[in-house]
Amino acid sequence: MNDLEMYREQLAICDDKIIDALMERNAVIEKIMAYKETYGMPVLQPAQEEKQEKRRKEKLAGNKYQEEIQDVFKRIMRNSKRIQARKLFHYNIVLIGFMGAGKSTISDYLSTMFAMRLIEMDQVIEEREEMSISDIFATYGEEYFRSLETKLLKELQNTNNCVISCGGGAALKEENVKEMKKNGRVVLLTASPQTVYERVKDCDDRPILDGRNNVEVIAEMMEKRREKYEAAADVVIQTDHKTVLQICEELITKLMELNGK
Ligand SMILES: Nc1ncnc2c1ncn2[C@@H]1O[C@H](COP(=O)(O)OP(=O)(O)OP(=O)(O)O)[C@@H](O)[C@H]1O
Ligand SMILES: O=C(O)C1=C[C@@H](O)[C@@H](O)[C@H](O)C1
Ligand SMILES: [Mg+2]
Known part of the structure; x- marks a missing residue:
């Protein structure tokens, strides 16, 4: 295997990890929704969303890909919301x-x-x-x-x-x-x-x-x-x-x- 093939293989492994992490993240979202429903907790928790965003910002401070990674997270957050919406309202x-x-x-x-x-x-x-x-x-x-x-x-x-x-x-x-x-x-x-x-x-x-x-x-x-x-x-x-x-x-x-x- 030459270097280029090796890097391509590494990329594919990275993509697999991202898919696994997203699957895990979505499963956690479903657990949070179920938990809130069981205990009659509010579905919308904007303060928690802000807290998560702050944490991410701190973690990415100084990161040279900060802008690109934040962009991906915007999508992830949007899709998490959509998962919730589809589960709650099919109409x-x-x-x-x-x-x-x-x-x-x-x-x-x-x-x-x-x-x-x-x-x-x-x-x-x-x-x-x-x-x-x-x-x-x-x-x-x-x-x-x-x-x-x-x-x-x-x-x-x-x-x-x-x-x-x-x-x-x-x-x-x-x-x-x-x-x-x-x-x-x-x-x-x-x-x-x-x-x-x-x-x-x-x-x-x-x-x-x-x-x-x-x-x-x-x-x-x-x-x-x-x-x-x-x-x-x-x-x-x-x-x-x-x-x-x-x-x-x-x-x-x-x-x-x-x-x-
Ligand atoms: N719960 C609330 N507390 C305080 N202000 C509110 C609340 N809901 C709406 N308002 C304010 O009342 C005004 C009218 O609200 P809005 O435009 O949402 O009403 P609407 O039902 O869409 O009216 P329309 O039928 O004329 O479109 C807006 O200035 C909005 O900021
Ligand atoms: O109550 C109404 O009849 C109306 C309300 C507005 O939203 C507009 O649709 C229009 O001004 C008529
Ligand atoms: Mg209106």
């Missing part, structure tokens, strides 16, 4: 609720923590139409916007393991709810009118509330929508005075309970 998580209930905020956090694809319906529609939601309402009217929502929800039946943040009115149409449920579990986020008002009072991109943004109008509109929202929901989470992490934990627990049923 889409569909968030519905009134404006300001936190659909976008919670979807964003969840999709990051589980490396799940995020679909922000309002944003997808804005990008496709090359117009803001307010301009779509002003130019073509609400009905046109609602038809775009239905079309998008139908398309989303071809996706799996995604987090879908719906527009605030998307769950009001029975046809839309049917689409959501074909391939997803529907999570209703709620908040009091006062909380919603506090959250949205400084925004001007919600045409439904245009010029009428006050607690009374919000309360009235919320009450009109309540029955439809509740009928659509597989799981309900009240979000007042809770942190994003608390809401996400509650959401995961409730979805896991639903899985078990």
Whole structure:
């Protein structure tokens, strides 16, 4: 065997070691998940993730391949999250609720923590139409916007393991709810009118509330929508005075309970 052949052999042995280490790592992830479930512990532990990252950074300080190795770890971490997500949710998580209930905020956090694809319906529609939601309402009217929502929800039946943040009115149409449920579990986020008002009072991109943004109008509109929202929901989470992490934990627990049923 010449030197080159020997080095190639060494490379193959290194690859085998990496595969074995990754298999071991993934098995440990599954054990951690099972442990947390057995003892009713929170699934998301961002502080632990940060601790691990810090440890890795310290270990790699001064390493000449620091950047490349960190890049590989980014992938490893992402794939670990995906393994968790696939194990926990074999469906889409569909968030519905009134404006300001936190659909976008919670979807964003969840999709990051589980490396799940995020679909922000309002944003997808804005990008496709090359117009803001307010301009779509002003130019073509609400009905046109609602038809775009239905079309998008139908398309989303071809996706799996995604987090879908719906527009605030998307769950009001029975046809839309049917689409959501074909391939997803529907999570209703709620908040009091006062909380919603506090959250949205400084925004001007919600045409439904245009010029009428006050607690009374919000309360009235919320009450009109309540029955439809509740009928659509597989799981309900009240979000007042809770942190994003608390809401996400509650959401995961409730979805896991639903899985078990
Ligand atoms: N649990 C929370 N605690 C404090 N602030 C929150 C919480 N959830 C959301 N917010 C804030 O409230 C505002 C509205 O939240 P978000 O955009 O997520 O609502 P939404 O349900 O997506 O509304 P819309 O239907 O209009 O898209 C944001 O500024 C966000 O940072
Ligand atoms: O509650 C609603 O009817 C809406 C909420 C927003 O997310 C947008 O989808 C749009 O402004 C309509
Ligand atoms: Mg939103």
